[in-house]
Amino acid sequence: MKQVTKKRIEQTSLLAGFLFLALITFPALLQAQTNNWNAPASANQLKNPLAGNTTVLKEAKKLYTTNCGPCHGNNGKGDGIAAAALNPKPADHTSAAVQKESDGALYWKMTEGHTPMPSYKQALTDTQRWMLVNYIRSLAKRK
Structure with a gap:
């Protein structure tokens, strides 16, 4: 009888532990899965000073591979080794969702960051961030 009771207590404790863990992690998982990251409307007003400039793509590719590739993948699919x-x-x-965003919104997101993505405001110059916007645009054409 003691053996059955002890086993039942262990099973109940284990179940309670799993339920507790589920209760504290589920809201965070739900929020992470439904949390859309939208730039403010004012970001759409930012004008890309390098719009259409393809001469920056070679240098932008290097920046992308170093700064974005580990998470977004070198081809931009979101499948980098850290993803x-x-x-x-x-x-x-x-x-299509990323490509339909304005240049200003993409630039703003790189500048501000949003966990787990860091802010690149200090790490990259304004010009480098605009170069990356142009590079992201070029990725859709390679699809």
Whole structure:
């Protein structure tokens, strides 16, 4: 009888532990999966001083590979080597959703960051961030 009671207590404790863990992590997981990252409307007014400039793409590719590739992947699909450990998952820069964003919104997101993506305000110059916007635009054309 003691053996059955002890086992039942262990099972109940284990179940309670799993339920507790689920209750504290579920809201965070739900928020991460439904949390859309939208730039403010004012970001759409930012004008890309390098719009249409393809001469910057070679240097922009190097910047992208170094700064964006680990998470977004070198082809921008959101499948970099660090992507599996991230929540929310990195955006697919070739997707219609990303490509329909304004240049200003993409620039703003790089500038400000949003966990787990860092801010690049200090790490990259304004020009480098605009170069990356142009590079992200070029990724959709390679699809």
